[in-house]
Amino acid sequence: MSQQNTLSARLRTLIDTVQQNERALQRFQQIEVRLISADDFPSFLDALVSDLARAFELSVVTLWLDERAPHVGELLHAEPGHVLDARHLRGGRAEALGKDLPWPPRARRAPWLGQPAELAPPLRAAFFDPADEPQSVAVLAIEGGEGVCGYLCMGSADPGRFAAGMATDLLQRFAIFVSAGLVNVAHRERLRQEGVTDPLTGLPNRRYFDARLHEEVQRAARIGAPSACLFIDIDSFKHINDTFGHGVGDRALIAVAACIRRSVRLGETVARYGGEEFVALVQGDTQQALVVAERVRAAVEALTVLDDTAEPLKLTVSIGVAAQVMKPDGPPACDVASALIEAADAAMYRAKRAGRNRVECEVASESGKT
Incomplete structure (x- = not known):
């Protein structure tokens, strides 16, 4: 009888395990x-x-990407405000992690399970925000077509999870x-960027700027906030x-494109509008926009660009500013x-x-006329 009870208990345990795995598989599949x-x-x-944290009651999920991985690394530089909290998306250079990874060199990278304290300190710092460090973790190597391109780190508040x-x-x-999925979305993002990016300067193109404006x-x-536009043209x-x-x-x-990009605030849009024309969309009223425009003008004037004989080339820009308080x-x-x-262009x-290498201001009217 005792042996039969033991077999029954083992069978129930086996059935429970199979059912748990089936439920986990279904959650993973979704x-x-x-x-x-x-x-x-x-x-x-x-x-x-x-979804992963919610489905498996995880305390933290972190995706770490190699910034040098083809296409995939570019995802670390997605547009500001378009990704989740940076605690969940981290990155760096894979070679900096090499000697600290928990897998032997050239070994098959099966998921690593254990407690964060078992990982080398540089890995813990790379994979987790100190405020979110879990009690036990699973680290999964993510392949990117040319080797490992990142790591998925799943953390639990349960030390035995x-x-x-x-x-x-x-x-x-x-x-x-x-x-x-990562490789797929990286290629989609690359194609999307190529459609709205100027290939020479790397800035967004006119199509993107018009939509962003x-x-x-x-x-x-x-x-009821003000918005301002800078229209920038390279002189001569x-x-x-x-x-x-x-x-x-x-x-x-x-050189001018990079200079303009450095001269405006992070998150403000700069684009190549066509030919030697650039535009910038900045937040603020007329006076604030004029300050930004003057900063751009002075920065371009201070640029050093060499011609083919290594002689410095004199560059200046003329900038038009237009600003308006928007109304609901x-x-x-x-x-x-x-x-x-149109007002900034005028x-x-x-x-x-008026002589080039200067900033002028125009007022945009609500009717669409200047």
Whole structure:
């Protein structure tokens, strides 16, 4: 009888284990569908972090990416505000982790399970925010087509949740789907960026800026805030191309683009509008926008760009500024956006006529006329 009870208990335990695995597999599969079908990186990260933590009652989920991994590393530099809390997305250079990783060199990277204290301090600092450090962790290597491109770190407040010797079949299977989804979304993001990015300067292009300006006008109108636009044109650029050649002209464009980007605040939009024209969308009223414009003008004037004979090339810009306080009951956003960019363009031409290398201001009217 005792032997029969023992066998029955073992059978019940086995059945319970199978049922638990089936439920875990179903939860994993639901998340895997979201990962594979994610249209963009924020959606992918939301499924990975939020859904995974909720489905398995995890205290923290962190995705660490190698910033040098082809395509995948670019996801670390997604647009500000478009990804989750930085505590859940971390990154760096894989070679800095090499000697501290818990796997032997060239070994098959099965999920590593244990307590954070068993990891080398640099790994703990790389994978987890000190305020979020869990009691036990599972670390999954994520393949990116050319080797490991990152690590998924799952943490629990239960010290016994993840321990060496536990079965990792489901985790290994899940790591494959994470890898496939990550590579997929990285390529989608790359294609999206290529569609709205100027290939020479790396800045957003006119298409992106027009859409972003429309969004900003709508946002500012909801709260009655001002928005400002800077229209920036390189002075005598045709003369530069005709005299020194298009190679030097391209160097000048790249240098000015980088200079403008450095001169505005983080999160403000700078784009190449066409030819030698650039635009910047800044938050603030007319006076604040004029301060930014003057900072851009002075920074470009101080640039050192060499021609093909290593002689310094003199570069200056003329800048037009237009600003307007947006109103919730104002004209349609598309009309206001058009008026703002037209007013800044008109001010830029006035700066040209006044002698170049200067800043001029224009007031954009609500009716769409200047």
